Amino acid sequence: MTRHLHLNAFLMSTGHHEASWRLPESNPFANTEVEHYRELARIAERAKFDSIFFADSPVLLGDIGRRPAGSLEPTVLLTAIAAATSRIGLIATASTTYNEPFNLARRFASVDHVSGGRAGWNVVTTAGPEAARNFNLSDQPAHAERYERAAEFLEIAFKLWDSWEDGAAIADKAAGVWGDNERVRPIDHLGRHFQVRGPLNLPRAPQGYPLIVQAGSSEDGKGLAARYAEAVFTAQQTLADAQAFYADLKARTSALGRDPDGIKILPGIVPVIGSTETEALALERELDELIKPEYARAQLARTLRVSPDDLPLDQQLPAELPDEDEIEGAKSRYTLIVSLAHREKLTVRELIGRLGGGRGHRTFSGTPEQVADAIQDWFDQGAADGFNIMPAVLPSGLVAFAEHVVPLLQERGLFRREYEGTTLREHYGLARPVGRTSSLQEATA
Amino acid sequence: MTRHLHLNAFLMSTGHHEASWRLPESNPFANTEVEHYRELARIAERAKFDSIFFADSPVLLGDIGRRPAGSLEPTVLLTAIAAATSRIGLIATASTTYNEPFNLARRFASVDHVSGGRAGWNVVTTAGPEAARNFNLSDQPAHAERYERAAEFLEIAFKLWDSWEDGAAIADKAAGVWGDNERVRPIDHLGRHFQVRGPLNLPRAPQGYPLIVQAGSSEDGKGLAARYAEAVFTAQQTLADAQAFYADLKARTSALGRDPDGIKILPGIVPVIGSTETEALALERELDELIKPEYARAQLARTLRVSPDDLPLDQQLPAELPDEDEIEGAKSRYTLIVSLAHREKLTVRELIGRLGGGRGHRTFSGTPEQVADAIQDWFDQGAADGFNIMPAVLPSGLVAFAEHVVPLLQERGLFRREYEGTTLREHYGLARPVGRTSSLQEATA
Numbered sequence A, B: 001m002t003r004h005l006h007l008n009a010f011l012m013s014t015g016h017h018e019a020s021w022r023l024p025e026s027n028p029f030a031n032t033e034v035e036h037y038r039e040l041a042r043i044a045e046r047a048k049f050d051s052i053f054f055a056d057s058p059v060l061l062g063d064i065g066r067r068p069a070g071s072l073e074p075t076v077l078l079t080a081i082a083a084a085t086s087r088i089g090l091i092a093t094a095s096t097t098y099n100e101p102f103n104l105a106r107r108f109a110s111v112d113h114v115s116g117g118r119a120g121w122n123v124v125t126t127a128g129p130e131a132a133r134n135f136n137l138s139d140q141p142a143h144a145e146r147y148e149r150a151a152e153f154l155e156i157a158f159k160l161w162d163s164w165e166d167g168a169a170i171a172d173k174a175a176g177v178w179g180d181n182e183r184v185r186p187i188d189h190l191g192r193h194f195q196v197r198g199p200l201n202l203p204r205a206p207q208g209y210p211l212i213v214q215a216g217s218s219e220d221g222k223g224l225a226a227r228y229a230e231a232v233f234t235a236q237q238t239l240a241d242a243q244a245f246y247a248d249l250k251a252r253t254s255a256l257g258r259d260p261d262g263i264k265i266l267p268g269i270v271p272v273i274g275s276t277e278t279e280a281l282a283l284e285r286e287l288d289e290l291i292k293p294e295y296a297r298a299q300l301a302r303t304l305r306v307s308p309d310d311l312p313l314d315q316q317l318p319a320e321l322p323d324e325d326e327i328e329g330a331k332s333r334y335t336l337i338v339s340l341a342h343r344e345k346l347t348v349r350e351l352i353g354r355l356g357g358g359r360g361h362r363t364f365s366g367t368p369e370q371v372a373d374a375i376q377d378w379f380d381q382g383a384a385d386g387f388n389i390m391p392a393v394l395p396s397g398l399v400a401f402a403e404h405v406v407p408l409l410q411e412r413g414l415f416r417r418e419y420e421g422t423t424l425r426e427h428y429g430l431a432r433p434v435g436r437t438s439s440l441q442e443a444t445a
């Protein structure tokens, strides 16, 4: 059987390049305009992408001078997009650290109902003290604590999604019996972080539950992914690193008794496409020259936990930096940035340029052929089951990818020409989860 | 100036009559089908209703045999409907007891952005111990405590909605400055229930903030409404009661220095419409005969805090019942039911029939003329600024109201023939709130 690759379109206002909003073509208010996102979703759907995706964090961070700031809440945004599309999957990010399981499980089940089985949830634990301060805390819970809470949160969500058996609503008009009380059961969850009685106040969703996506690459993050995730977004700079990550995560998944094909690994790629390589490089340069380094340096200083003055633009990173162990925020992102700088001996200015394009994701500038080759290369060499496509500029970068790269991938037999299924999980070649109310009941008892 | 009345369509699966789902015409799975609700919204919009509305509670209560159970989360549902409509207002219920202010403020602001200024929030405190058990508690917080939390929750929401000044996004491409940091400020809220730093991660919404609706009629509920609400839903059985409630709430609003016209009072009415009075009464009887009294008796027993066995169907309510003071759940609903039963000397069976139609709201069966008269009567006599229309059967009851009652109200000059504004607040004749970031800053300092 030929393996097919999966494509997710990671959407973000005017594009992933931090200076994209400054281009003449860009609508700088796109971040709050639903029509902008509907149009992007339609482009991705015409190209038969598996899904679109929105990142999210419940906090306004940093300097709003830098780039379009603020964003629509992703489940609301995806619901607004659902109406303008019919097949493409819709993946929203939501935090297990700053939500209640009952509310969030219900919201994702609702999006799945409303979209006819197209919902996915990128489960994140939300790094950083700033978000905590919007939720009655003075600092973030420790990294390990956040991941422990995430695991319990997911267990509750699964129990709630399965608290109604399929077909529990029998709607017997003659007898006057709408639902079968025997097939809808409380979950009586009592754990370290939560106490949730259930059942959910919503019949089982078309997909049973949303596709579970995960995006943290620390040890704890990989542990959570291996146990629960069906798709994983990851930032990988080199083929070797990506292969190691891929092999590691598949092995962890197998070790837990799961089918390693049941978890799809999607590294990010920021393609900058030109009809010639020179044109692509010129576009990349145009974008990089629009970056104002003072914005990025302040953010880099925050990530590295040093002062901006410790980061002269034309010197390499200071020798003394904290270990990943000491980082309570986003561990894997921290390590990725530091190793990129060290490996390539980048100055702060160069590092900022690299991060400005893809925030740590692999950037790749070239012709459609070259981009298709870069994708096929990692796919063939055990580094990816598909890709998280992060256009530097939107909509134009997505249009270029859809019109020029996707046809090449189709010609090479790597990518679908038509959707075969109607649900998000079908696009990723995954089976609808069987309800497990009864077995859960036994496990809890 | 002629006063115009306001109409809100209160939507609920197959209708407000508990047996409506058993009619041959009803789709018993409508409660989770977005197309059903889109169609209802289009009907209401064609008839120029001010708004549609969904009630909500984050818990599955009672016997799912009784009637369609479970519902889509209202902000998701309204977003799905927004795309199918262009003018009608969209009011969702959400609980201040079981949400976090940052998340909910952002979600309503998002719905307002996505719908072009059509969002409203029915602020409820959620009665009953069952919901509490889905949120880490073993019982509900006390009634007064819930309302105190609600007031603080609203204060935070206002501050967050105003944390971006209008026009804070300047998008100066040439200078590379997207937003003006001086016009987006943390709120630094520190109160008894919450600690929220802010600012919101979303620019100010088209309406500034959603229309604030309130629906509790206890003393505390009226206090909250007088301070914050722009529209109030209320269940009133008699003209005298409705007049007293209306006068009381307008007076409380004035006493707080607010314009009493700034709060619109909308009693509920469950119209059962026939082309003759006989036909309307026959439809009402048909529906009542489909009620299975054992379902309703169990719920009534729960509300009254007695055992079902204490409620023989053909006797009146027991003499010994708790005082409203002892009720920690929905106080005003409790009192309404007990006084209705006492006033009209109803047997349990008769009381169940009355509640089965409208759950305590005024039911009215008659011709379109009679329904229009009933509406005009209360409107003219100081009992209402408009009505919460609760069709017994959906869609047919809404179609009948839209096609036969609305034209009469229009002919009488009581109701609009066309929308004049584009936002929900404009439909209700209310001004867009001025941002108050700076004054708040001073107040907090």
Ligand SMILES: Cc1cc2nc3c(=O)[nH]c(=O)nc-3n(C[C@H](O)[C@H](O)[C@H](O)COP(=O)(O)O)c2cc1C
Pocket: A054, A055, A056, A057, A093, A123, A124, A125, A126, A127, A215, A216, A217, A218, A219, A220, A221, A222, A233, A234, A235, A268, A329, A330, A331, A332, A333, A388
């Ligand atoms: C493609 C991609 C998207 C991500 N999106 C988010 C996001 O939207 N919100 C978030 O809090 N974290 C997001 N993350 C980051 C991780 O979830 C984050 O690192 C997490 O807070 C902790 O990860 P760790 O396990 O690496 O410490 C994303 C990561 C990747 C690779």
Ligand SMILES: Cc1cc2nc3c(=O)[nH]c(=O)nc-3n(C[C@H](O)[C@H](O)[C@H](O)COP(=O)(O)O)c2cc1C
Pocket: B054, B055, B056, B057, B093, B123, B124, B125, B126, B127, B215, B216, B217, B218, B219, B220, B221, B222, B233, B234, B235, B268, B329, B330, B331, B332, B333, B388
């Ligand atoms: C038309 C109408 C709709 C209502 N919708 C809800 C609702 O959706 N959710 C809810 O918890 N309470 C709802 N309520 C009830 C009040 O908010 C409820 O009584 C509240 O929990 C406490 O009210 P009290 O002030 O009367 O004790 C509604 C009331 C009315 C009149």
